[in-house]
Amino acid sequence: MKVAIGSDHAGIDLRREISDMMKEMGIEVIDAGCECDSSVDYPDFAIPVAEMVAKKEADRGILLCGTGIGMSIAANKVKGIRCALVHDLFSAKATREHNDSNVLAMGERIIGPGLALEIAKVWLTTEYEGGRHGRRVDKITAYEA
Numbered sequence: 001m002k003v004a005i006g007s008d009h010a011g012i013d014l015r016r017e018i019s020d021m022m023k024e025m026g027i028e029v030i031d032a033g034c035e036c037d038s039s040v041d042y043p044d045f046a047i048p049v050a051e052m053v054a055k056k057e058a059d060r061g062i063l064l065c066g067t068g069i070g071m072s073i074a075a076n077k078v079k080g081i082r083c084a085l086v087h088d089l090f091s092a093k094a095t096r097e098h099n100d101s102n103v104l105a106m107g108e109r110i111i112g113p114g115l116a117l118e119i120a121k122v123w124l125t126t127e128y129e130g131g132r133h134g135r136r137v138d139k140i141t142a143y144e145a
Contacts, residue, residue: 001124004030004062008071010109015062025124032049053080054078059102063075089118
């Protein structure tokens with residue numbers, strides 16, 4: 001699996017920890033930044049990660065900022081992206097099983113690194129169930145077309 005990951009200034013620490021965890025899991029990581037101490041604009045990192053996923057240059061994407069909200073809004077503007085804002089384990093599993101989410105957003109100011117790592121691991125290892133959920137995801141895809 002290949003995962004693109006990006007953050008703004010408020011998500012750098014989680015991005016680094018999650019990147020390290022993914023490498024330990026044998027996942028290829030495409031790090032889209034940022035590396036900065038000053039404030040940056042989250043769309044500058046969310047959109048390139050989402051585009052990599054949409055273009056199949058990465059299998060999935062992970063985005064981190066202060067709350068995860070801005071990243072998820074920006075990523076969901078890219079056709080073909082189903083970005084889920086997640087801050088608990090149940091939602092991490094459900095969004096993969098039921099929604100086939102292909103981008104995960106989290107907020108470093110909302111959750112600690114321990115929980116964030118668990119969420120990322122659950123999200124990365126959970127498969128999409130398809131079945132009745134496929135009909136719903138297909139409606140989203142059809143609307144985008």
